Amino acid sequence: EAQVTQNPRYLITVTGKKLTVTCSQNMNHEYMSWYRQDPGLGLRQIYYSMNVEVTDKGDVPEGYKVSRKEKRNFPLILESPSPNQTSLYFCASSPGTAKGNEQFFGPGTRLTVL
Amino acid sequence: GNSVTQMEGPVTLSEEAFLTINCTYTATGYPSLFWYVQYPGEGLQLLLKATKADDKGSNKGFEATYRKETTSFHLEKGSVQVSDSAVYFCALSVGGSGNTPLVFGKGTRLSVIA
Numbered sequence: 001e002a003q004v005t006q007n008p009r010y011l012i013t014v015t016g017k018k019l020t021v022t023c024s025q026n027m028n029h030e031y032m033s034w035y036r037q038d039p040g041l042g043l044r045q046i047y048y049s050m051n052v053e054v055t056d057k058g059d060v061p062e063g064y065k066v067s068r069k070e071k072r073n074f075p076l077i078l079e080s081p082s083p084n085q086t087s088l089y090f091c092a093s094s095p096g097t098a099k100g101n102e103q104f105f106g107p108g109t110r111l112t113v114l
Numbered sequence: 115g116n117s118v119t120q121m122e123g124p125v126t127l128s129e130e131a132f133l134t135i136n137c138t139y140t141a142t143g144y145p146s147l148f149w150y151v152q153y154p155g156e157g158l159q160l161l162l163k164a165t166k167a168d169d170k171g172s173n174k175g176f177e178a179t180y181r182k183e184t185t186s187f188h189l190e191k192g193s194v195q196v197s198d199s200a201v202y203f204c205a206l207s208v209g210g211s212g213n214t215p216l217v218f219g220k221g222t223r224l225s226v227i228a
Contacts, residue, residue: 102163
């Protein structure tokens with residue numbers, strides 16, 4: 001089944017404790033992206049990747065890192081989480097950058113930083 | 115810049131009622147337009163899309179028409195069901211050779227009661 005998977009689905013952590021949220025897709029997509037969803041703000045892009053070893057900042061990249069060592073994986077790293085990073089996070093992938101391309105979303109990771 | 119404005123929710127309807135969720139956009143160039151749906155506890159799924167002016171996207175009884183003259187992409191359904199209860203997001207993508215994030219509206223929560 002074609003899908004985007006994320007782990008963990010839920011995470012409660014404390015300020016400053018490094019964490020990684022994994023994202024994997026099995027559709028051989030080149031383009032991958034991370035979004036955060038906050039009430040009243042919709043979804044905002046954090047980072048994106050056009051292909052292996054090609055990553056760049058989205059609209060709200062502060063406090064996050066990513067890597068793209070393999071085509072299928074695109075982990076999101078929070079080196080020193082803070083409470084303002086409490087949010088619902090979605091990974092998405094797409095075959096490419098043509099404007100009509102659908103983006104496929106993972107199930108989401110709900111992160112709480114105390 | 116690119117932006118999407120959709121009607122604030124929540125929207126509460128009785129089963130079999132007619133649904134309209136308004137969406138207007140601002141974009142450089144000629145975007146593709148999407149409606150995504152998020153069921154409780156799940157990620158976003160593509161509901162329908164349109165890639166050029168006057169196109170009508172349709173799926174599961176929902177439809178939306180790309181209106182360039184009014185920069186709108188309103189979502190409609192003639193008879194909603196309880197199972198349609200979800201959050202609906204209007205989004206656009208301008209595509210191209212660079213980053214092509216989806217630009218989302220803030221979402222509209224729909225509750226359908228029996």
